[in-house]
Amino acid sequence: MAEYSNNNGRLTARYRINESLLNNLPGMVYRCANDLPWTMKFVSAGCEALTGYKAEFIESSQLGWSSFILPDDLHVTRVTVNTALVAGEQFDVQYRITDKSGRQKWVREQGTGIYGSDGTVEAIEGYIDDITPLKTAVRALARSEAWYEEKIRPELRRQREQLAHADRLHTLGEMATGIAHEINQPLAAISLFAQAGRLLLEAGDYAKLTGVFDKLSKHAHRAGAIVERMQDMARSQERARQLVDLNVLVGGVVELAEIDAQANNVAIEVTSGQDLPHVQVDTVQIQQVILNLLRNGLDAMRSIHFGNGRTIQLVTQQSASSFLQVDVIDSGCGVSSDIADKIFESFSTSKVTGLGMGLPISKAIVVAHGGQLMFRNNEEGGATFSMILPVAATGDQGE
Incomplete structure (x- = not known):
């Protein structure tokens, strides 16, 4: 019981x-x-x-x-x-x-x-x-995301483009002396060949005029190409992304950067990957990034003396099936440990002059393209900055 x-x-x-x-x-x-x-x-x-x-x-x-x-x-x-x-x-x-x-x-x-x-x-x-409160919160979040996409994201994109434009103008300003010298060379040649052509014309030596005109055209095209690249860099409006060959893009930047490189007795050595797929990018912005990386490398090597001359390497390659990589390899002093963790932050710079905005803006541009910007110090000295970009969709590659 x-x-x-x-x-x-x-x-x-x-x-x-x-x-x-x-x-x-x-x-x-x-x-x-x-x-x-x-x-x-x-x-x-x-x-x-x-x-x-x-x-x-x-x-x-x-x-x-x-x-x-x-x-x-x-x-x-x-x-x-x-x-x-x-x-x-x-x-x-x-x-x-x-x-x-x-x-x-x-x-x-x-x-x-x-x-x-x-x-x-x-x-x-x-x-x-x-679950009504949860559904209400989800709807509110969706509305806020829609508002962000409509109002905030375009404004952030506009501000990023303004910063990038300011950085391009700053870069062109720093390069102005070298660019002026580079333009003066073909202009001087044009003047000389024009005088020679006039003398040949007066002498009735018409057979040689064709060669003179060819040289006039060549130097005029060279001067025009430099001015055109400067105009592209100086434009402020946002451009539609284009399907481009990364090697061609790099080649255009090297022509501009060589002005500074020659003035500092530095050779730019380009190693281009073969049969690379195309990328879909804002060409001016990506060229701006590559130019910034090259000029940073040149600055890092400015005070370094080498018996056999100085070389900065630029390498393009396919880093993975869906990504391309551009490496800028200098033999300067490398990135010091005190700024290594904040090198991509605004106003972080080891230069005596400059705002320290080049790398942060460059990283923002690359990230906006779905890529990455990173660096490492080289064991033998200097640093390597790598820009990684996604390849264009297969259907956009063309023939």
Whole structure:
């Protein structure tokens, strides 16, 4: 008798604990019939907060659970539940209900079938929770993301382009003396050949005029090409991205950078990867990055003396199946440890002059193109800066 009393006490305590747990859950635990209206056989006390009805009313079979579900959601919900029951799997479905006050709520239902010995579904048991606050938060987040895309991102892009444009103008200003000298050379040649042509014309030596005109055209084209590259660098408007050969892009930059390189007795050695896929980029911005890296390398080597001359290497290659890499390798003093961690931060520079914006702007440009900009110090001295860009989509590669 005592043992029976103890067992009964334990069962009562366990029942009380289970009931307390069920009643304190924020959602509704249920057991319902596998019929068309989903008639509820048991619901926990959380049903009142969820639906506005007390448990006794819902369990009285006056309202089946399907009557709470919005008509637009009922069919999909029923298909999801029935498919899981037939497969003997648990189901997890979200839908909308209307509570007693007429307010719509989003709920998440997770449940499973209770099967008889013959495999038929005798009942469904599960848990239904109010996820309206979550849905509201998701919608608010979506609205804020849409607002960001519409208002903030274009402004950030505009400001980044303004900074990049300012950096290009600053670079052109620093290179102005060398560029002027580079333009004066073909202009002086044009003047000389024009005088020679006039003398030949006066002497009636027409046979030699063709050669003179060819040389005039060559030097005029050279001067025009330099001016055109300067104009491209100086333009402020954002350009559409173009499908380009990275080696051709690099070649155009080297022609500009060689002006500085020759003035500092530095040779630029280019190693071009073969049969590289194209990239789709803003050509001026990417040329700006390469020019910045080359000029930084030249600056780093300015105070270094080498018996056999000084060389900065520029290498293009395919670093992975979907990425191309441009390495600028100098033999200067490397990147000091005190600025290595912040070298891509604004106003971080080891130069006596300059704003320290070149590398941060360069990194922002590369990242905006889906790439990376990184560096490492070389074991033999100097540093290697690597720009990695994604190749253009296969369908854009052309023939």
